[in-house]
Structures are given as C-alpha cells and as structure tokens.
Amino acid sequence: MGGHNPGIKLLDKDGKRIDGRGLYDLRPIKMEIGVLKKADGSAYLEWGGNKVMAAVYGPKPVMPRHLANPYKAVLMYRYNMAPFSVDDRKRPGPDRRSIEISKISRDALERIVMTEYFPNTMIEIFVEILQADAGTRCAALTAASLALADAGIPMRDLVAACAAGKIDGKVALDLKKEEDNYGESDMPLAISPRTGDILLFQMDGLLTKEEYLESLHLALEGAKKVSEMQKKALKDKYKIETLGGEDDKV
Amino acid sequence: MTKFEDEMLWNIKSDYVHRLAQQGLRVDERGQFDYRPIEIIPDYVTRPAGSAMVRMGNTTVIAGVTMDVGTPFPDTPDEGILITNAELVPLASPNFEPGPPDEDSIEFARVVDRGIREGQVIDLNKLSIEPGEKAWMVFIDLHVLDYDGNLFDAGALAAMTALNVAKVPKYEDEKIIREEVSMNMPIKRQVVETTFAKIDDFLVVDPVLDEEKSADARLTIATTDDGYICASQKGGPGPIKVDEIEQMIDLAFEKGDYLRKIMKDAIKK
Amino acid sequence: MREIVIPGEPLGEANQDRLPYGVFREGDKLYSALYGLVEPDKGIRITPLNGRYLPRVGDVVIGIVIMARHSGYVVDINSPYVGHLSIPRHSNLKFPRLNPGDVVTVKIASKNEVGDVALESPRRLVKGKLIEILPTKIPRVFGKSGSMLDLIKNTTGVQMIVGRNGRIWLRGEPDAIIKAERAIRFIEENAHKYGVTDAVKKMLEGDI
Structure with missing residues (x-):
C-alpha cells in the first residue's frame, strides 16, 4: 500500500479508471495449461500486466525425511518474484513479503488438495512472478490451482482468487499497479467456487463496515468469474476429436 | 529422489547415449552439429529496460536487463557496471532446489557474464554519469523456466537479445525516470555462445x-560478430584434445553466426 | 461419449459405497477430484489425464535398484513411494544378484496405508533404452488385449516391456527404437482422442 498522491487521479469525471475500465471490470486474463516439460503439472497466466508461471512437482518422497507426515502429503508452496518483474530490480531470493504470501497460499490449498491420498509424500508448488502489476498473489494462486489439476493431483475443487480495493473513495474490482500504489485499500481473496468457502483473505487500508462488505462481495464475484475461466481453459485444452479413421475404444 | 537415486537414473540413460554415440547418432535424431529449434521473443516482459525469452528445444530461459544508478568501481571510474545473476528456480527442474545460488547457477551466470564482459558488448564508457561518482549499473538476470540441457547457449542468447532491445532510462536531479528513455543500450559487439558436449x-x-x-x-x-573468441569454459571430468578444440573453434564461429542471424531476425520483427 | 471433468465437478447421486479413485462424496452427491475423462454411459469412473504412478498390487512395473541391504533391495519404481524387494530365505526360483543401477521388472506384492510397497519376482533387463511416459497413458500403449503393444512390436521389431508405472524398456536396432518411441509418444499425446489405433498403424506402416 503506497502513500496517497493527490496528484494522481485514479478515476476520471465519468468514473472510468486509468486503463478505461469501469469500477467492476476485471482485467483481461489468459490461461495456458501444461506449458512446462519438466514439471509434473504447470500453468501460465496473464492477468492484466501480470505474467505468472506455476509448476507442481509431486507427490514425491519428502526431503528431509523428518518432515514427512504418515497420514497425508505435505504441501510446499513457494511464491517468488523474478528480479526483473518490478520496476526497481528486486534482489533475488525470498523476502518477508514472499514468505508470508507463500504461507497463506499454502493454507488456502491445505484442505482443498486431498492430501490424505498420499501419506508420507510431499507436493511442491512453485509460482514465479515474471511481470508484476498488482494482484500477483491472486494470479499466482489461480495459476497454481490449474497446475495442480494439470499434475493430476486430486482436489475437492479448483481455487480461484481475485482482489478488490478502494480508489478515489470508490470500491473497485481488481486493482492494477497504480491503483494499488495510490489507492486506499486492497483486499485479496480466494475461494472454493463450488461451496463459496473463503480460503485466503487479507485486507489493508481504511474502510468503513459498508465499504468492507461491498469490497468483499465484489472480490467474491470477481473470483467466481475467474473460476469460470479456469473451467473453460481446462475443458478447452483437450479436444476429444477423432483422428483420421473410425472410432476406436480401449 | 535423492541426488544418489537421480544419478542412478542418469547412469542408465547414459549407457544408451554412449551406445548411440558410438554409431554417430544422437538421442533426438539430430545432426551432430545441429541446434534444436530455437525461438526468441524480445521484450518478453516489459518492466525491465530490456528482456528476452529464448527456447532452445525445451530449455527455456528469460533474461531481464534492469538498470540502476550506483558508484563506479575505483579502478574504472568512468565506466558503467555490469552484474550478471542466474536463478535456477525449482520450477524449472526436479533437480533444482530453492535456496541461494549453488555452483551450477553461479557457473552459468559467470560464463554468460564472461562472454558479454570480455567481448566488450556494452560500451561501458557511455554509461558513466559522473566520473568517479555515478554510473549506470546494468543487471542481467537469467531466470530459467524449463531445463532440458545447455543453459549457457540459451542464456547467452537471451542476454544478448535483451541487451539489444534495452533502453537506458533518464537520470535527472538524482532520480531515475524509468518512463523516459535517454538512449538505447550502447552496444559495440554481438556475442553468442556455442556449447559442445563430448x-x-x-x-x-x-x-x-x-x-x-x-x-x-x-x-x-x-x-x-567481428571474428573474435572472447570466452571459453570447459566443464566435466573428462579430457578434451587440442585437435578437438581446433575443430570446435571453427564450428563455434559458424554456429555463432547462425545464432546471431536468428537473433537479428527475431528483433527485426 | 467421452467428456472432460475437472476437480469439484459433480458426477451424480451417491448410490454406491465403494468409490473409484478420484471420486469423492459430499452429502449425497459424488464429485470428481481429478482433471480427467469420463464416459457417463460406462458408469462413474474417471481416467485421469495425468498423475504419478500409485502402486497397485499385482502390477508389473519397471524399477531401478537404488540400494542393497542385507535383507533385500530398495527399488525406485517411479512413484512417490519406493519399493522394497526382499531376498526370500528359502526359494526354488532363481533370485538374481542385483546391483544398484540395475533395471528390473518387478511385481507389486503388497502395500500398506503408510506407503510401504513390497515387491517380488525380479528380472534384470539389460542393454536397452529406458523411456518414461505418463503412467495414465500406459493402458493405451497396451491396447485392447495387448493389441497396440503387438502392433508396435511387430511393425518395428523391437523388444518391448511395458511397466504400469510409466516406464517402457525398448531393445533393438537404433532406428527401430526411434520408430517405436515415436509411436509411443504419439499415443501419449493423443490418448484421449478417438481413432488412435488406426493413426498409429498408419504412422508405423508409413515409417517403414
């Protein structure tokens, strides 16, 4: 959350945002599944100016062995920003922000991934932010969910995430970088779309109760829209066409 | 898999590679001196001063060129500074682990750096802001996304492409204004790297x-691009012979020109 | 008709007690836990599009000996779980002397809830090429009653041993191995489509 810059107007006189969007519009999102060769599952996501790559390895034996759980798989989630992903070069390696994001993202997936199927193993989820434009933790978790599906890891549901915030006094959906820097609040949220359960939730800024609830509902709606896109991307990836000759069955 | 178990798997695959090699064949049916299909995407990401993604077969590397202002080294007071770093992020391979750079990522960064530095690719004199006091720092960050062999060539090509498309921001009143361009990255030479395995x-x-x-x-x-060799690195425990090196030099120039052409075409588009 | 299902997708009413892998129940409804294929007229069963090999008793797999212990061997079976091969104290059958790095076919003898996997009936494999494909595509490499396997073997002349854990052992002339591998990779990529058998047949016959 940046400071307030009275010089920047985030909404024009018609209520349009600096990128032309309305208050409740999502940025354009593109999803690609199974893009990496070495990973067990992977997904690439573009969300506005965000470029995010997620990969999953596992289930695999736990290293170091003393971290193994005899009843279920252990999840490991690592959110990492590439040095060139932001305007001022970010020094490589985990910083406190990345560590916190990794922790809450892992928690979001903990009950969704059916870890009880794989005792004494671990599942590693890696997300690299190649280009950042606010909302990276939401983009990362959304991509991670697709990568987990691509890896064939059983889950109770996909996980979809989206953020809402407040800019120039108005609650708005899906803030971009400038809006996040100069806006008054940021609220990222992730859900299990089938049940509406909220799995990740944070907020910073100053909001009245009404604004808080408005923001919450807006982020929820955004996440639901994102989950529809995830579903479509997964279904569209495999065309069940017929090759050349007649039908054949195994 | 532990490192030990991993080595076991490689021993089995290695047997097969060696048997094919005895017949002059490669595992993926390529010609002996052929590169895999190469894809270069300049400006793959937009935040840094320049960037490029290179795919060589399945090996995928992104190079980002970011600029900052710092104090020049005392022995080169009127030159800019070049720093190259590499991240073998765990996402790219089951064998990469999270943590500080290990010997492989350090060697990778240093070999790519050596080509650019010794080849005098960047005109570092043009990157001096105030001699002895301030100069531009050029950070080349190599980020591996998918590791299927030969990071050196892919990384060096990505770095060279990124430098070719990089724009130096403006520096005014002790502040970097990233939205404005003061000049294109001053480039003197085009350097690429060719790796041979024996x-x-x-x-x-x-x-x-x-x-x-x-x-x-x-x-x-x-x-x-003007006929010099500017860096070399041998790796691996086995020996190489002098006449093999002579053979490789000629091929390195031929393949180097091939890579430079692909890069030029990709940038033009 | 084949359909793609995704994690969390409803599959119908729950009216059975034993649920196949990748199907779970919430309340009185069944859901898919996996990204996979279903054929609704063939009942509630999901063919995952991907996933690591989970050992099943009776499966024949291709393993790599990792370590020798006095009681037997630790074997990597390309699974989140490692296999253990005990040397039987009294046995009429010849038990091969194994070294770390040996490639063997083994059978899954048993497994328990914490993932310990016991193996039996080892046979060493020598001088071939070991490839790995997605274990979920292995049934397609076998084909109906082994028909696809026979097709590849007969047209290319390779010796082929297919492990349920996604590992395949090929032995033969280099170009025969290349042809066989190409066919196997094609099956791996197109397993979800109709007409794969004919397409592979055309591919192999065309190659010769």
Whole structure:
C-alpha cells in the first residue's frame, strides 16, 4: 500500500479508471495449461500486466525425511518474484513479503488438495512472478490451482482468487499497479467456487463496515468469474476429436 | 529422489547415449552439429529496460536487463557496471532446489557474464554519469523456466537479445525516470555462445539434457560478430584434445553466426 | 461419449459405497477430484489425464535398484513411494544378484496405508533404452488385449516391456527404437482422442 498522491487521479469525471475500465471490470486474463516439460503439472497466466508461471512437482518422497507426515502429503508452496518483474530490480531470493504470501497460499490449498491420498509424500508448488502489476498473489494462486489439476493431483475443487480495493473513495474490482500504489485499500481473496468457502483473505487500508462488505462481495464475484475461466481453459485444452479413421475404444 | 537415486537414473540413460554415440547418432535424431529449434521473443516482459525469452528445444530461459544508478568501481571510474545473476528456480527442474545460488547457477551466470564482459558488448564508457561518482549499473538476470540441457547457449542468447532491445532510462536531479528513455543500450559487439558436449569421442553441439548428463566433458566457446573468441569454459571430468578444440573453434564461429542471424531476425520483427 | 471433468465437478447421486479413485462424496452427491475423462454411459469412473504412478498390487512395473541391504533391495519404481524387494530365505526360483543401477521388472506384492510397497519376482533387463511416459497413458500403449503393444512390436521389431508405472524398456536396432518411441509418444499425446489405433498403424506402416 503506497502513500496517497493527490496528484494522481485514479478515476476520471465519468468514473472510468486509468486503463478505461469501469469500477467492476476485471482485467483481461489468459490461461495456458501444461506449458512446462519438466514439471509434473504447470500453468501460465496473464492477468492484466501480470505474467505468472506455476509448476507442481509431486507427490514425491519428502526431503528431509523428518518432515514427512504418515497420514497425508505435505504441501510446499513457494511464491517468488523474478528480479526483473518490478520496476526497481528486486534482489533475488525470498523476502518477508514472499514468505508470508507463500504461507497463506499454502493454507488456502491445505484442505482443498486431498492430501490424505498420499501419506508420507510431499507436493511442491512453485509460482514465479515474471511481470508484476498488482494482484500477483491472486494470479499466482489461480495459476497454481490449474497446475495442480494439470499434475493430476486430486482436489475437492479448483481455487480461484481475485482482489478488490478502494480508489478515489470508490470500491473497485481488481486493482492494477497504480491503483494499488495510490489507492486506499486492497483486499485479496480466494475461494472454493463450488461451496463459496473463503480460503485466503487479507485486507489493508481504511474502510468503513459498508465499504468492507461491498469490497468483499465484489472480490467474491470477481473470483467466481475467474473460476469460470479456469473451467473453460481446462475443458478447452483437450479436444476429444477423432483422428483420421473410425472410432476406436480401449 | 535423492541426488544418489537421480544419478542412478542418469547412469542408465547414459549407457544408451554412449551406445548411440558410438554409431554417430544422437538421442533426438539430430545432426551432430545441429541446434534444436530455437525461438526468441524480445521484450518478453516489459518492466525491465530490456528482456528476452529464448527456447532452445525445451530449455527455456528469460533474461531481464534492469538498470540502476550506483558508484563506479575505483579502478574504472568512468565506466558503467555490469552484474550478471542466474536463478535456477525449482520450477524449472526436479533437480533444482530453492535456496541461494549453488555452483551450477553461479557457473552459468559467470560464463554468460564472461562472454558479454570480455567481448566488450556494452560500451561501458557511455554509461558513466559522473566520473568517479555515478554510473549506470546494468543487471542481467537469467531466470530459467524449463531445463532440458545447455543453459549457457540459451542464456547467452537471451542476454544478448535483451541487451539489444534495452533502453537506458533518464537520470535527472538524482532520480531515475524509468518512463523516459535517454538512449538505447550502447552496444559495440554481438556475442553468442556455442556449447559442445563430448561423449567418448563423439562431439555434439547444443547437448540436450540426456547428452549433457552423459557427457564426459563439455566446452563452451563465446564468439563475436567481428571474428573474435572472447570466452571459453570447459566443464566435466573428462579430457578434451587440442585437435578437438581446433575443430570446435571453427564450428563455434559458424554456429555463432547462425545464432546471431536468428537473433537479428527475431528483433527485426 | 467421452467428456472432460475437472476437480469439484459433480458426477451424480451417491448410490454406491465403494468409490473409484478420484471420486469423492459430499452429502449425497459424488464429485470428481481429478482433471480427467469420463464416459457417463460406462458408469462413474474417471481416467485421469495425468498423475504419478500409485502402486497397485499385482502390477508389473519397471524399477531401478537404488540400494542393497542385507535383507533385500530398495527399488525406485517411479512413484512417490519406493519399493522394497526382499531376498526370500528359502526359494526354488532363481533370485538374481542385483546391483544398484540395475533395471528390473518387478511385481507389486503388497502395500500398506503408510506407503510401504513390497515387491517380488525380479528380472534384470539389460542393454536397452529406458523411456518414461505418463503412467495414465500406459493402458493405451497396451491396447485392447495387448493389441497396440503387438502392433508396435511387430511393425518395428523391437523388444518391448511395458511397466504400469510409466516406464517402457525398448531393445533393438537404433532406428527401430526411434520408430517405436515415436509411436509411443504419439499415443501419449493423443490418448484421449478417438481413432488412435488406426493413426498409429498408419504412422508405423508409413515409417517403414
């Protein structure tokens, strides 16, 4: 959350945002599944100016062995920003922000991934932010969910995430970088779309109760829209066409 | 898999690679000195001063060129500063672990750096802001996304492409204004690297992962567009012979020109 | 008709007690836990599009000996779980002397809830090429009653041993191995489509 810059107007006189969007519009999102060769599952996501790559390895034996759980798989989630992903070069390696994001993202997936199927193993989820434009933790978790599906890891549901915030006094959906820097609040949220359960939730800024609830509902709606896109991307990836000759069955 | 178990798997694959090598064949049916299909995407990401993604077969590397202002080194007071770093992020391979750079990522960064630095690719004099006090720092960050052998060539090509499209921001009143461009990155030479792997006596160009793991030795040669060799690095426990090096030099120039052409075409588009 | 299902997708009413892998129940409804294929007229069963090999008793797999212990061997079976091969104290059958790095076919003898996997009936494999494909595509490499396997073997002349854990052992002339591998990779990529058998047949016959 940046400071307030009275010089920047985030909404024009018609209520349009600096990128032309309305208050409740999502940025354009593109999803690609199974893009990496070495990973067990992977997904690439573009969300506005965000470029995010997620990969999953596992289930695999736990290293170091003393971290193994005899009843279920252990999840490991690592959110990492590439040095060139932001305007001022970010020094490589985990910083406190990345560590916190990794922790809450892992928690979001903990009950969704059916870890009880794989005792004494671990599942590693890696997300690299190649280009950042606010909302990276939401983009990362959304991509991670697709990568987990691509890896064939059983889950109770996909996980979809989206953020809402407040800019120039108005609650708005899906803030971009400038809006996040100069806006008054940021609220990222992730859900299990089938049940509406909220799995990740944070907020910073100053909001009245009404604004808080408005923001919450807006982020929820955004996440639901994102989950529809995830579903479509997964279904569209495999065309069940017929090759050349007649039908054949195994 | 532990490192030990991993080595076991490679021994089995290595047997097969060696047997093919004895017949002059490669695991992926390539010609002995052929590169895998190469894709170059300049300006792959937009935040840094310049960037490029290179795919060589399945090996995928992004190079980002970011600029900052710092104090020049005392022995080169009127030159800009070049720093190259590499991240073998765990996402790219089951064998990469999270943590500080290990010997492989350090070697990778230093070999790519050596080609650019020794080849004098960047006119560092043009990057001085105030001699002895302030100069531009050029950070080249190599980020591996998918590791299927031969990071050196892919990384060096990505770095060279990124430098070619990089724009130096404006520096005014002690502040970097990133939205404005003061000049294109001052480039003096085009440097690329060509890596050879030696499997018994069989030399191949652009080793794929199975070949890289099975090779007894490897040699990377960096060449410039005006006929110089500016860096070399041997890796692996096995020996290489002088006449093999002579053969590799000629190939390095030929392949270097090939890579430079692909890069030029990609940037033009 | 084949359909793609995704994690969390409803599959119908729950009216059975034993649920196949990748199907779970919430309340009185069944859901898919996996990204996979279903054929609704063939009942509630999901063919995952991907996933690591989970050992099943009776499966024949291709393993790599990792370590020798006095009681037997630790074997990597390309699974989140490692296999253990005990040397039987009294046995009429010849038990091969194994070294770390040996490639063997083994059978899954048993497994328990914490993932310990016991193996039996080892046979060493020598001088071939070991490839790995997605274990979920292995049934397609076998084909109906082994027909696809026979097709590849007969047209290319390779010796082929297919492990349920996604590992395949090929032995033969280099170009025969290349042809066989190409066919196997094609099956791996197109397993979800109709007409794969004919397409592979054309591919193999065309190659010769």
